[in-house]
Amino acid sequence: MKIELRSPIHDRASIEVPRAVSQLSKPFNGTICSKMGDEYPIQNNIIDLIREPENLSLAQSTNHWRVTASLYEDLWRKRSLSILSGEDFPIAKEQELLIKWVSPGAGKTYLDIGCSTALYARTLKKEAPDSDIIALDYSSQMLEEARLKAEADETDIYFIRADARNMPFFNKTFDGLVMGGTLNELTDELKVLFECRRIIKKNGVFFVMHLVRSETWYGRLFQDSTEWSGLKFWTVEESNELFNRADFMVEDQFVKGIVCFSKLRG
């Protein structure tokens, strides 16, 4: 199915995206245009809705380095949960939980927010090939790497470069949202959560994996020492308060070490 975006500068103007843009075996280059005439480039299937560069924290700017993007998934992501949870936590276990809680289905639409290399988006598409999956990030380098991985996996995904604080979607677009590890890096987490609430359908499911405040003194010392880079950590209670403030209900939750998985309901 073709998808419809909301213009980042004209709230009521839609932008139609042809299905061919998600078909990664065929490079797609061109432009798309809103009904108000604002135009955006598509380069190698990646739709770029960001016009202005902005000031980034250190943690955020590392995501815009080519080297981080190319090493991220194989070197860090596949091991990260075992390191952070303090026990063997293979990526397959995380993917299992993602599928169990989101339960993706044919004809439904899902969004991976701050996708990096789009591990979650690919997992959902493999499980439900007849769903529409959109993966959003504001790092071109991450999106380019994500595109390569998705093409290799034969998973057709729409890739969008946009800011999660101003989601380019109309209200109640998505059956489900997924966000892995991104919450800790956001400059304005509440604004992003409010945007998530706006674009999710009633009763839609929101899968969040994030890191919580360590309970050990040395863990807290380490987390405090990373704050200058822009990373933020909350306790589980504080995290749930954030979710509730954005009008999400915590339906299920699973904490291992400092890794917290939440199943939120819109």
Ligand SMILES: C[S@@+](CC[C@H](N)C(=O)[O-])C[C@H]1O[C@@H](n2cnc3c(N)ncnc32)[C@H](O)[C@@H]1O
């Ligand atoms: C920790 S990584 C995400 C990892 C990925 N979701 C996974 O499960 O492997 C955080 C990502 O969020 C992106 N990001 C941070 N703030 C963003 C924003 N305001 N809009 C869009 N992307 C953002 C970064 O570029 C980075 O790729």
